[in-house]
Amino acid sequence: MNDRAHLLIVDDDREIRGLLAQYLEKHEFRTTAVADGKEMRRIMERSHVDLVVLDLMLPGEDGLSLCRELRGRSQVPIIMLTARGEDVDRIIGLELGADDYVAKPFNPRELLGRIKAILRRSAHAPRDPSPETVRGFTFGGWRLDTVTRTLTDSAGKEVALSGAEYRLLAVLLGSANRVLTRAQLTELLRGRDADPFDRSIDVRVSRLRQILGDDARAPQIIKTVYGEGYVVGVNVVTD
Numbered sequence: 136m137n138d139r140a141h142l143l144i145v146d147d148d149r150e151i152r153g154l155l156a157q158y159l160e161k162h163e164f165r166t167t168a169v170a171d172g173k174e175m176r177r178i179m180e181r182s183h184v185d186l187v188v189l190d191l192m193l194p195g196e197d198g199l200s201l202c203r204e205l206r207g208r209s210q211v212p213i214i215m216l217t218a219r220g221e222d223v224d225r226i227i228g229l230e231l232g233a234d235d236y237v238a239k240p241f242n243p244r245e246l247l248g249r250i251k252a253i254l255r256r257s258a259h260a261p262r263d264p265s266p267e268t269v270r271g272f273t274f275g276g277w278r279l280d281t282v283t284r285t286l287t288d289s290a291g292k293e294v295a296l297s298g299a300e301y302r303l304l305a306v307l308l309g310s311a312n313r314v315l316t317r318a319q320l321t322e323l324l325r326g327r328d329a330d331p332f333d334r335s336i337d338v339r340v341s342r343l344r345q346i347l348g349d350d351a352r353a354p355q356i357i358k359t360v361y362g363e364g365y366v367v368g369v370n371v372v373t374d
Contacts, residue, residue, distance in 0.1 A: 139163055139164055140186065141184050141185050143166075143168075144166060144168040145169055145171070145172070145174075145187060147190065148190075152169075155243065155246075156168040162247055164250075172193070172195070172196040172201045172204075175187070175201060179205075186214065188214050188250075189205075189215055191216060191225075191228065192217075192218060198215060198216075199228060199231060202232060203298075206298070212234045212254070213232065214237060214246070215233045215235070217236050218238070218239050229299070230297050232302060235249050235253060272305075272309075272371055273374070274308060274367065277289070279305060286304070300343055300346070303336075303340070307357060310366075313366065314360045314364050320365070321336050336365075343357060344356070354368070355369060356369050
């Protein structure tokens, strides 16, 4: 029994919690269903969780706050449940580090498919380094702190990064001299199967280069490997 993936469902609607837990149990998952952030923390502290299904519209601490908290201390995959029409909150959720989202009302089979896909990818896809293993990266006159999730320049001045920009930079630095493909990076940031024509990663890399003062015509920090992807081109020191 314990070799089944453990899913944590966080939703204040008792009926949805119960029905969803029952459905996922029938498909060979272990589930724990709770109503709020307090109970979520209790479960996370006491047992291993393979994926969190997190409702956006929770009373008190909302799903976005809990998503931010989870991503600040864990790499557990997160699927957000959102109401239709909440595009801004959905986008913010992805920026904060959610792996995917499903809009309510949803077909349980769709959620099941997304859960299975994310669990498959999480076993192989690169993830941004955990503060427990790497406290920070020093590279090209910059430092990225994985504990505070902040970027500072050579003078110690903090430079703002969005959640997605932090994750992209952290995983590139964590992979050192290894080339990461656009598909790998897209799956990391969006939690979805990569579209070969999706160029959102190129836009994010361009943004990171601007932040780092990396010449777009001849970048030295984040280099393009044509036909493959991106790689960090400077020495990276970890601590």
